[in-house]
Amino acid sequence: MITATVISGFVLALTAPLLTRWRSSLAGYILTLLPLGLTTYFALQVSSIAAGQHLVESFAWMPSLGIHLSFYIDGLGVLFALLISGVGTLIVFYAGAYLAGNPQLGRFYLYLLAFMASMLGVVLSANLITLFIFWELTSITSYFLIGFEHEREEARSSALQALLVTGIGGLALLAGFLLMGHVGGSLEIRELLNQADVIQAHHLYKSILVLILAGAFTKSAQTPFHFWLPNAMEAPTPVSAYLHSVTMVKAGVYLLLRLNPILGGTDIWSLSLGFFGAVTMVTGAAMMVVQRDIKRLLAYSTVSGLGTMVFLIGLNTNTALLAAVVFLTAHSLYKGSLFLTAGAISHAAGTRDLDQMGDLARHIPLIALAAILAGLSMAGLPPTFGFIAKESLYQTVLGAPQLTIILTGIGFFTGITMVFAAGILAIPPFFGKSPNPATHHHSLPIHLWLGPVVLAALGLLIGIAPQLVAHSFISPVLQSVNPPAQDIHLSLWHGFNPILFLSLLTIASGGIAYAFRKPLLQFLAVGARLGRIGPLQWYYLILEGVKSFAQWQTQILQGGLLRRYILIIFLFAITTVMVTMFQHNGFGIKTELLSIRFFELTICLLMLAAAVITIRSQSRLSAIVAMGVIGYGIALMFILFGAPDLAVTQFIIETMTVILFVLVIYRLPRFVRRPAKYIQARNALVALLGGGLMTALVLAALNAQQGSRLSAFFKANSYLLAHGRNIVNVIIVDFRGMDTLGEITVLALAGTGVFTLLKLRPREEDDVCDL
Amino acid sequence: MRSLILATATRILMPMLLLLSAFLLLRGHNLPGGGFIGGLVAAATFILHSFAFGPQQTVRLLPISPRGIIGSGLLVATGSGVASLFKLKPFMTGQWKLMEFASGQSLHLGTPLLFDIGVYLVVLGATLIIILTLAEED
Structure with a gap:
């Protein structure tokens, strides 16, 4: 059944284009049924998983290599599976209206559903290789989705950028998985869980860690790889909401959580995750506040959010991991809602520029409601789930045994920027003055407001009643991430303590910053220029470097002169074969095998004569005919040594070659300026070396043949x-x-x-x- | 300039050469021959035709284009390998069936023959496409 949940998405994806061609208006509804069904299925599993039952399925795929198509659902898996299928339902529903009338809609559904299935595969895989394959499939489908509007140059180059960054990370990940499988003796994640001590004590542990973190950090857009994520906003908004905030970018975080019991808990794990997470948190937050494009602003806030999750996993205490999971869930709800809100705004008002929006609450009140609820959650204001997430974060950093001040400072700074950004996202566009009041606004169908409202409402509901998820969801996740299970407690009210004080201070500071946003933004715009020397520029430098290196070496190796190609090929072959033969002492020749018959001698002499004619001839045609004679001589040899098949083939091939040459010769200039003497001498030397080496090789092969079974x-x-x-x-x-x-x-x-x-x-x- | 002798001889030779190519293909499993040689002989036949009548005539003579021949050849060869998957054997495991005839003789028929036909078609198509394209350029 778990396998079916993954496979069904791919199957439906393949039928989507046909379905869309058949009934474009119905397709959206029909395709929504699958993610809806999957959501129901996963929701039904929640209670049994909370009771400690894990569903497992395995099919032998390449058993000799330890590769199985195996899946399992545990607490962590079911949380992600529900996010993927649940948000997926809303997104498929939303996309039908968002892209209505687009002639490529069928293709869009194909990519989107294939992505959903791949992502489910990532979070449900129990085998590292299976996980890796689905991981790469998400990169590939993401490439197609970012480049969906492929007529635009920016969409294509952003898609390629995302693919290159995550793809290179993916290669590192594969290497890390293989090393880990080698050290741990299995590729099954559940078996590796028992090998944690072996793996952590092994001298390859650091290599494994670096490789796997490279995969996770590129996927989850950690600094300095974060630049692909804002550029991925070239994708249609439903894609940004789904892939680039709720699901795919969290695959790296998922992997870190999944592998925490195996690789986590060491100093180097905490140090790398804590450092990169913190840097990403701050970088994302700092870049976020200066954006005026609503989607880019959301993208940078996602970068910061992903940094927060990695940071919390790095701190690695129980509180920290709880905070990471709570933050992840809250972030998915509010960020998904805000992205869909942004899509609805651009659909209704035709702009993504925050400066061009105003007074939208009158036209799209439901969207305004969603934006405010999601904004409250993003800012971490009660009574939303975001507030609980931020409280958990503050509890973690305040309780950190070392570097408490620095960690708290980082969390505090990010918190302020989130309040500020939530303010400029949720208030001025809807209640501010409209810069161009005459703009015509489209009305919104249910497809476009249902998604954002549902997600934002969930954030509010869980905030008010966190016990709804605490024991059924969050506690099983923690059991997967940091066994054994612990009792957890989530609530809005923790009493008067430093955490609450810090929260209030954050909200107040963010509020003040929001009140003075105009001068603040003008001041910050100067600093924004610093971004121009960031990692994006490094990416372009490296890309250009690779290109010009490729051009340089192609020019040398493949300049267009056939003579040169042949010369290089021969020299290369001669060098490598000769070195090998010397190393293995391969020049020994058994003389007793060298008895020569009269026929053979005659044929050899004929071939030698033909070879001389080929070289000395003044006309191409006679050179080619003479070459043909050599080929026929070889064919005769085959007959003498009892290989009629080879002989027949050789005869026909020789004939064909002559025909081919004659056809080509027509087009060549009459003949041939003979090259300078020294070039002739060089060619002769290479030819003699090549011929001599072949002879030696054939003679040596006689010896080698004895042992072959x-x-x-x-x-x-x-x-x-x-x-x-x-x-x-x-x-x-x-x-x-x-x-x-x-x-x-x-x-x-x-x-x-x-x-x-x-x-x-x-x-x-x-x-x-x-x- | 067309040579009458060549043209007449070609007309007579072609059916025989094509038969020969089929003969080489089929006997290949037990005696010298096989798809590769058979395909080359068939290609040589059509090239002879193009010498006698010009490449345009040869292209017209072929029921499917050389590109089509290549494609169908690859399809047949790959398809012959897929057959074993249905019996849950690895790709390209030879599948055989013993044919008994009333005369008391018997014959092993198997997927390798199908594969050889695929080789025959690819060799034929690839040789033709190269030589006819070059010849048509004139």
């Missing part, structure tokens, strides 16, 4: 297993059929390659390729 196997089994008496052919089509499949694929590519080069050249009069 392969030909004996082929001889013995050709008829028994493959029902064929012609061993050569049986090898080609049966024993080594996979090789042949590869070879004919190459042949097919070569054929179509020639066709493409000759037929699909851009015509001279138009520079557009005529495809």
Whole structure:
């Protein structure tokens, strides 16, 4: 059943384009049913999981490598699965109206549902390799979704940026997983949980940690990799809400939580997570306050939020992990709501610029309600879930055994910026003066307000009654993240204590900053220029560097002169083969094998003569015919040594080659300026070396053949297993059929390659390729 | 300039050469031959035709384009490997069936033959596409 929940998304994704073509207006409703069903399914599992039951499923995939298609649902899994399917339901529903009339809507559903299924795969996988595959699938679907409006240059380059950053992180992650599997002796996460001590004591622990953190940090946009996330705002807003705030960017956080019992608890774990998390928290918050584009502002606040989660996981106390989970849930609800609000605003008012908005509460009151509720949660004001999250954060930093002042300062600063940002998001656009009152406003269908209102209302509901989730959700998550289980307590009111005092101070400071926002923003705009020397610039520098390096080495190796290509290939082969032969003392030749018959001698002499003619000839045609003679000589040799298959093939190939050359020669200039003497000498030297080496290699191969058991196997089994008496052919089509499949694929590519080069050249009069 | 002798000879030779190529393909499992050689012989046949009548005529003669031949060849070869998956055996495990004839003779038919036909088609298509494209350029 768990497997079905993952697979069903992919299946439905494939049918989405057809469904959309069939009934565009109905498709949204029909496609919403799947995430809705999944949400129900996961919700039904909550109580049994809270009771300590974990669902497990496993199918053998590549058992010899320890790779299984295995899934399980525990507290952590079910929290994420519900976020993914629940928010997914609202997003699919929302997208139908947001992108109504878009001719690519079917394709959009395809990517979105495939993403949802991949993301479910990530959080439900019980095998590291399965997890990695779904992890990469989320990167790929995210690439398609960011670049959905692919006519725009920015959308394409942002999509590529996100793919490169998360993709390189993904490669590191794979290496980390493999190392961890090697050290822990299994790729199954549940088995690795028992190996935590072994892994942490191993000398590869640090390498594993660095590689896995590289994967998690790139995915979850930690500084200095955070720059792809704001640029990913080129995606349609439902995508930003879903992938880039609620789900995909939290995959890194998920991984850290998931692996906390295996890798966590060490000093280096706490130090790296704490450091990178804190830096990201502050960077995101600082970049956030100066944004005027509503989506970019939300993106930077997401960066800061992700930093907060990583930071809290790094602190690694019970309180800290509880705070991380609570913050993650609260963040998903309010950030998803705010993004969808932003989408609704741009749909209704046609702008994403905060300066262009005003007085929207009159036109879209429900959106204003959602924005205010979500804003309260973001600012951490009671009685919302966000308030509880912030209280937990403050409780953690105030209770930290070391660096209490610094940690509290970081949390406090971020808290103030969140109050400030929530203010400018939720108040002026809806209640401020409209800069252009004459703007026409579209009315909003239910699709566009349902999502933000539901998410924001949930944030409020959980805030008022946190006991709804404390024992059923949060406690099982903590059991997965930091076993054994503990009793937890969530509430709005903790009494008069330093935490409450700090909260009040945060709200007051944020409120003051909001009141003086105009001069403050003018002042900060100066500082914003500093962003221009940030990691985004490093990314471009590296990308340009790679490109120009590629260009430089291509120019050297593949300058367009065929002679040069052949020279390089030969020299390379000669060097490598010669070094190997010297190393293994491979020049020993068995003289008793060198008896020569009269026929062979005659053919050899003929071939030698033909070779001389090829070199000395003044016309291309006779050179080619002479080459043909050499080929025929080889074919005769095959006959003499009892290989009729090879001989026939060689004869036909030689003939074809001559035909081919004749066809090409037509187009070449008459003949041939002979190159300078020293170049001829160089070519001759390379040719002699190559020929000599081949001779030595063939003679050496005679020795090596003695030990081979392969030909004996082929001889013995050709008829028994493959029902064929012609061993050569049986090898080609049966024993080594996979090789042949590869070879004919190459042949097919070569054929179509020639066709493409000759037929699909851009015509001279138009520079557009005529495809 | 078209040579009458070549044209006449080609007309007579073509069916025989094509038969020969099919013969080489089918006998390949037990005696010298096989899809690779058969495909080359078939390609040589059509190239002979293009020498006698010009490449445009040859293209017209072919019921499907060389590109189509390549594609169907790859499809047949890959398909022959997929067959074993239905029996839960690894990709490209040979599947055999013994055919008994009334005359008392028997014949093993199997997916490797299908694979060889795929090889035949790809070799034929790839050779034709290269040579005909070059020849058509004139």
